Structure formats: structure tokens, C-alpha cells
Amino acid sequence: MDLKKLAERLLPGEYPAPADYEALYPPRALGKGAEVTRLAPSPTGFIHLGNLFVAIANERIAHRSGGIMFLRIEDTDLKRKVEGAVEAVKNALRYFDVRFDEGAEIGGDDTYGPWYQRQRAEIYRAFAKKLIEEGRAYPCFCTEEELSALREKQTAEKKVTGYYGEYAVCRHLSEEEIYQKLDAGLPYVIRLRSQGDPAHKFTFRDQIKGDITVTENDQDVVILKSDGIPTYHFAHAVDDHFMRTTLVIRGEEWLASLPVHLELFSALGFACPKYGHNCSLMKMDGETKRKLSKRKDPELSLEFYRREGYFPRAVKVYMLTLLNSNFEEWYAKFPEKPLEEFPFSVSKMGKSGALFDLDKLNDISKNELSRLSAEEMLCFLKDWAEAFGSEEEKGYFRDEAYLLRVLNLCMGTAGKKRRKDFTTAKQAVGLIAYFFRKGERTDEYRIPAADKNAILRAFLETFDEGDDSQVWFQKVKQIADMLGFASDMKAYKADSSAYKGSVADVAEALRIAVTGRANTPDLWTIMQILGGEETRRRIRAELEVQA
């Protein structure tokens, strides 16, 4: 068969020679040990936690090693394309502090671009043509129906499904038959003529999983779809070779197609990059673990974390603790060091899928947030409220001096032991709502209404906003004594039956009356912030409701 003629018929025209491409995309001049990594999402507009997870790993490895991380857009499937998706990806990753050096819409060095696969059609065709000329690829005219019929037959016969060996009918077409179909204008794809033997197994060193057993590929996978656009597999081999990727960290769902990729690199005459297959983030679903799913799990979406107001650094820290098992220890030891100084290593990456644990994230969030100054917190909350808050919540930020007093109370004094009440911006803004309006009561009084009312009345009689906290509390204790509540907690604990309750109950009544909540930071300070007038107004209002 005249393969040159066939190649010309299938992909007519002059294409640059492989050597030309090698010259166009020369090996990168980087230091020893520098890794070139990438993130290569498809532009669905949906960038999720799994993408972030793998992105952070790639980014850390590239930059720890003095290498490069780039962003490539795998837009070979138009069905997946969503307008504005690339911007969304870029923004989401920037929000979580993942920095690219090159790539789609990134700027930087464009030597190795273009970064959209659709713009790289020529190079894929050039190499597909070369494979055809060498007899390593051939046209396939099978229809979707024929292929699925084949699959069914194979399944029924308990054979391995797919297009290979004797089942690869177009692989065995004669020259005459090929031209006949071509002349008839039948659509076709280009398939790899696999030379692998599945009986041959070999050991492959995965950077994360270690040695794995790999079976040679014998599937005649399609490399160019009927529209002339490459499949993922083919584009991966061509792009990662010419973009000079040295290390591919990707999800373990790709492990199964590794044999295909290995054969493709070899057929193309390219050296393989190193691979590291990263475990996926899992979630508990009833009794079993499963991969986080786009449809079922809102927390998979990165948008979820913004909407809920998670501090981006907290999400990053959590990803890092899952990614490198020794990170948590390091971070506890050097909380002040920049995250970039952590010696991230591929070898410390986990082999098995981790369950995503919202409790853990929340704990990290509280710690991260507690390290912010009141001013930083204000900025963070304000940004969130402007994007996601209600009109009322946006209003909280009109008087920043007032809000700063609130935050200083709710966070504790800078430098000293801090409170850790805030988990997310959304939750924090809800938590401080009572500083701006009376609001609904979220907790009920534990003591009888009559006692509560007596406490509120007595408080109103002696309350003076000029009192310092000591005097203020003395007065609260006096009310307790006067109404049959224990002012001394030790005495109360010794014999609780002798009292209606304790100062704790008295304080709680006041707390609920003023804030609507049973649990708040220091009540005296709250009253100071609210002011005497507002404090009295709220207590009176509480009495009126009863009346």
C-alpha cells in the first residue's frame, strides 16, 4: 500500500517536518531538577475542588523546583465548551492563590503556545500524517452504530470490548476498499495502529503511586476525530512533548489510559514525561465512599466556597494537608512562615483517596480567620457582603469604626489568645447581626418568665453604661442575690437546690434580652458597643412583649 499517497489523500498539503517543530519548541532552558507542570482543564466553565487539588500540587512542584507551570485549555470537544469558561477558571484559581507562569490568558512567555488546542490543529495533523505515512495510523469508517454493535457482541461473548486486533475491521481494509469509501465520501476517523500485546506486562514507575503493573495497549484508539480534531490522548502526547512538560500530575482516573499514552509517545518518537497519578477527593455517601460528584455535592464547586465565604487561604491550607501528609505538622511548627516555604514533595502525596472532611476545613478556617487583624477581617467580610450579602448585611459596613469595635470584641485582642467564633464570612456576618438590630430570638430562656422579667426590671433600675465591667458585674450579682439566684457559682454548685438558679441564669436572661442569643462574647462589652440607650430600649422591648 502506498502510505504516502494515502496520507496525502487523508491530510493533504505541506506540513512542517517534525524537526521543524522541535526547533520551534526547543527544550526549555531551566535549572537542574526544574519541573514543568501544567493544568489542562476543558472549558466547561465548571472548575471544581478536584481541579484545585491537582492544580495546587502541580503549582507547588513547579515552583519549588524552580520550574514552570502553565495553563492549557483542552477545548477539543465543542459540546463541552462554555462561554467565559477560561476566565472563570483563571479567576477561580487566582482566588485560591494558584499562580501560572504561562498559558491561556495568562500572559508571560508564549513560545510554547498557542494554549488552546483548537488553535493547534496544524501540529496534530502534521503528526497524524506522519503516523499514517509510517503505517502507524489508518482511517476508520466504522459508524457509531457499528461500534456499539461490536461492543455488545464483545460483551455478550465476554471479550474485552474495544477496537483492536481482529475486531478492528478498518485496520484490515485493502487499499482499494479504503479509496472506495473515501471516494464515496464516507466520514472517517484516524486510528492508531497499535503494536502492543496485552499479554505483555511491564512495570511503570509512577511518581505518586510507585511501581505499578501496566499492560501494553492493543486498542486502536482514535487519534483524530471525524472533524479532524484530536482526541485527548493524542493531543496530550503532542502538546506535553512540545510544551516540554516534564511531570504530569493528574487525577487517577487517567491511570487506565496510561498504556495508550505510553504507546502514543513511543509511536511519535517522543520521550515520555514523568507521571504522578493523584488520588481523587472522596465523599461518604451512605455506607460507601465515592468520588465527589458535580451533581450531588455542592461543596465540589469552587463557587460554593466563595458563596459561603470561606477564607481562600483556609481552603488552600486544607488542600495542602490532604496533599502532603507532613504539611500539617510543618504548619503547626511554623505558622508564621509563608506557605511557599513548605518543602512540598511528590513522594509525600497520598496513594489512596481521601474523604473530604468539612469539619476539618471548618477547623482550619477558624484558625486562619483568628489570625487576621480586625481590619483584615473587615475587608474580608466586606468583600463577601458586597458580593453575596443581603441589603441589610451590606449596611453593616457603613460605619467601619463601629464594626471594628464589634470585630475586636468578637475576635479577641490582637496578639493575645483570640476567640475562634468565625468559620466563614457568611456565618460571621450572621453572628454579628445583633449589633445592628434586635433580631429574632434564637435561644429560649431557661428560667420562668416571671423571674426573667424581674431580672430585666431590676437591671434597668441600676444599669449605668458608665460602670466599668467590675462594677457592672457586681450589680448583676446583686440582682441574683436579691431574686434568689446564687451570686457565687461555687456555692451554687455545692447546693443548687437552695437557689432558683445562678448568676449564669441571670446573665443569660440579660444576654438573650439584648442579643437574642444565649451564647455571645462578653456581655458588658456588647452593652458598651450598643450604648446605654440601645441596651435599655432592647430590654424594655423584651418586657413589653411579655406585657
Next chain:
RNA sequence: GGCCUUGUGGUCAAGCGGUUAAGACGGCGCCCUCUCACGGCGCAAUCCCGGGUUCGAUUCCCGGCAAGGUCACCA
């Protein structure tokens, strides 16, 4: 179903021939205390199962079993 991967407390995990089997989150209890939060102290809870190898296996080998992934002109 075939193939690949993985199995240490509820979760994330360290340990990789001899350990009282770290630590963190969560749970529970106590202390502190006007509540909460913080902080301190403590408790419960783990080596998937069965065979080997070995003086000795969580650690090594072989079988099960379970879980996950994957079998497209999607990435």
C-alpha cells in the same frame, strides 16, 4: 465482568520486622468561667480476613474480601 489501584481509630494519617501503634479533626468528660468561644487536662476508638516466612509480624510473601478507578469520535 476484564484490567489497574488502595486497604492503620468515625475522618486525615505517622510508623514499614520488636513501639505503651504518634499527631490532627470530630465525639465524650473534667477544669477555667456570667454563657459561648479560647485555653488546659483526660477518656473512648484503629492495624480488613485467612494462611505462610520469622524467635517475633501492622510492617515481608501468597490467597481471599472490600472499596475506588477505568473499559467513548468526553476530557
